Amino acid sequence: MKLEKIIQGKAYVLGDNIDTDQIIPAEYLTLNPAIPEEYRQFGRHALAGVPAAQGGLPKGHVPFHKGPTDLVSDFQIIVAGRNFGCGSSREHAPIALDAAGIKAVVAEFYARIFYRNSVNGGYIVPAETAERLCEKVCTGDELRLNLDACTMENLTTGEKYSLRPLGEVVPILEAGGVFPYARSKGMLPA
Amino acid sequence: MAAQTLTEKILARHAGKSSVEPGENIWVDVDILMTHDVCGPGTIGVFHQNFGRDAKVWAKDKVVIIPDHYIFTADKMANRNVDVLRTFVKEQGLPHFYDVGSERYKGVCHIALPEEGHTRPGEILLGTDSHTCTAGAFGEFATGIGNTDAGFVMGTGKTWLKVPPTLRFVFNGDLPPYLMAKDLILAVIGDIGCDGATYQAMEFDGDGVYALNIEERMTLCNMAIEAGGKNGIIAADQKTIDFVKSRDKAGKPFVVEKSDAGARFAREFVYDVKTLRPVVAKPHSPDNRAYVDECKGTKLDRAYIGSCTGGKMTDFRAAAKILAGKEVKIDTFVVPATTEVARNLKTEKLGGKTLEEIFLNAGAKIGEASCAACLGGPSDTFGRLNQAIRCISTTNRNFPGRMGHKQAEVFLASPLTVAASALTGQITDPREYVS
Known part of the structure; x- marks a missing residue:
């Protein structure tokens, strides 16, 4: 995925410490993301481990997918609290979100390996905000992120928030991941 | 030259810097x-896609x-x-x-x-596993990475890293017989x-750490990731060497x-x-700490002794000491980490009986060496929590669904x-069995 600077879509709101077992439960890790059809299947299981009451805040009990066999979700942006993606190193976590049609996550901060996997694989934009947006945004709100201006607008409520600059990972996201980035820098043969 | 932490020294040397x-x-x-x-199949896919079908590892x-x-498991995809x-x-x-299936299987x-x-x-x-930080117990820099990073390393032998600040945890004094490294790291x-x-190195130091055997040091470093740490590390001593x-x-x-x-530590904890005191992490997070004496009596359905952090000989010696000659009250699963x-x-x-005999005589079930139910896995996985039951476990992570069922605790x-808890069917203070 090449970096889109404007990302617009519906929000799915989660809380703190959404770990990789909630993002993609271990029972689905038998799928091999290197096989395109299996990569797509990860979309269906994205967020399958989130307990129902904690999925789609503030009310909860909002399914991430319309139907149980849908590969892609109606939501494009996840808004979460602290320490998103903690737990295992499984790259299947950002892959599952990408396969489900998620373009960006907006969280207070990320667990290190999840952040690195998101950027190096070029799957999703891991945006950060100083504000606790998971208590301000409602699931279903229409959001627009502007990654150049570092802003997030809630089109449903009219509220505007600032995002932390993505900083040194921008060139990697712009290239589409660490491999295209390394090639563009001459670190790997083109 | 500025004083350096152990993590900084290792990273500098591998970057060709002073x-x-x-x-x-x-x-x-x-x-x-x-x-x-x-994660191997995905890593191999990334390697082939980027370096070519006939490329060789570095x-x-x-x-x-x-x-x-x-x-x-009978799961076809897993096989x-x-x-x-x-x-x-x-x-x-x-x-x-x-x-798997060979004499070399570990x-x-x-x-x-x-x-x-x-x-x-x-x-x-x-390593393509978050608990790769376990190897920090040997005085090395060890951390978990994803498939893309691993594919890159496979082809080049190199990776980029951000040098982490180091947190220092000093343990003074010898461990009393009722405490283990697991209590220290959960504390x-x-x-x-x-x-x-998060993003930081966790260095463990102090005479209390050097008094620990190698396996207990591995337990400490294993769970650095459960605090978000990039790596856990203990300087090598003669035991390590x-x-x-x-x-x-x-x-x-x-x-x-x-x-x-004089090395710069971002923070120091002594x-x-x-x-x-003996510690548990309650559902559903490894930082949901409680002392055993505060939650003793909590009813349990299952006990599980296994995994990289809780399935080593030191762990089984400790469990056997308590289970010897007694009978468990709840389903108890024993999974050795490795075939060794x-x-x-x-x-x-112990007392004339093998540890295996002690566990079997106590009524525990013993599984084959593997990760098993620590991370749930396919539904036929040994010890997996297939229902919303309550389990006490020597493993390292307890977010929702980690060992199988989303509502399991x-x-x-x-x-x-x-x-001790397996014997009573409720959370039990080991001090009742070990003085």
Whole structure:
């Protein structure tokens, strides 16, 4: 995925410490993301481990997918609290979100390996905000992120928030991941 | 030159620099890359896609492949993934492959690595598993990475890393007999939170740490990731050197270092070990700390003793001490981390009985060496929580659904506490059995 600077879509709101077992439960890790059809299947299981009451805040009990066999979700942006993606190193976590049609996550901060996997694989934009947006945004709100201006607008409520600059990972996201980035820098043969 | 921490020294040397600063991005040479059956197929895919179908790994003897996650299952996809590893190993001619069904099969990668001589002080070990930080117990920099990073390392032997600031945890005094390394690290995680060390190195130091055996040091470092740590590390001492030399048949030279006097630590935490009490992490987070004496009596359905952090000989010796001659009240699952541990359970004795006999006589079930139910896995996985039951476990993570069912409740505790609780069917203070 090449970096889109404007990302617009519906929000799915989660809380703190959404770990990789909630993002993609271990029972689905038998799928091999290197096989395109299996990569797509990860979309269906994205967020399958989130307990129902904690999925789609503030009310909860909002399914991430319309139907149980849908590969892609109606939501494009996840808004979460602290320490998103903690737990295992499984790259299947950002892959599952990408396969489900998620373009960006907006969280207070990320667990290190999840952040690195998101950027190096070029799957999703891991945006950060100083504000606790998971208590301000409602699931279903229409959001627009502007990654150049570092802003997030809630089109449903009219509220505007600032995002932390993505900083040194921008060139990697712009290239589409660490491999295209390394090639563009001459670190790997083109 | 500014004083450096142990982590900074190792990273600087591997970047060809005399020193590094926290926050600096550097390219380092990797000594060992480990992958397993869950992340290996994806890593191999990334490698082929980017370096070509006929590309060769950067160094055959530096790639270690240890299937361990989904081994004893009828799941076809899981078995297919081990086949992907087999094909790759054959094509590449890799010497360090511990195949399922062969005499070389080991079990959990983080314990297999040191047993087979792949951990050495001063090195950089990367693995496609978050608990790769376990190997920091050998005085090396070890951390978990994803498939893309691992594919990159496979082709180039290099990766970029941001130098982490170091948090220092000093343990003073000898561990009382009712406490284990698991209590120490659960206390630390309870204090700093499961994001308390995010992006940071966790260095463990103090006479209380050096009094621990190698396996207990591995338990400490194993759970650095549960505080968000990039790596856990303990400077090598004579115990480390003796262990590593006894295991590395090739006798590869290594560098023993420690943090300089005056090295910059982002924060320092000091614990008097004698004042600590047995700890559990309540559902559903490893930082949801409670003291055993505060939650004793909590009814349980199952006890589980196993995994990289809780399935080593030290863990089973501790559990056997409590279970010997007694009977468990709830389903109790014992899973040795590796085949070597499994063999030792059959030979090592306590009071005239082997540890295996002690567990079986107590009514526990013993599974085959692997990750098993620590991370749930396919539904036929040994010990998996297929229902919304309550389990006390020596494993390292208890977020919702970790051991299977989303509504299952997992309490993390030391092998002593888990064994004591297995006898009563409720959370039980090991001090009732161990003075």
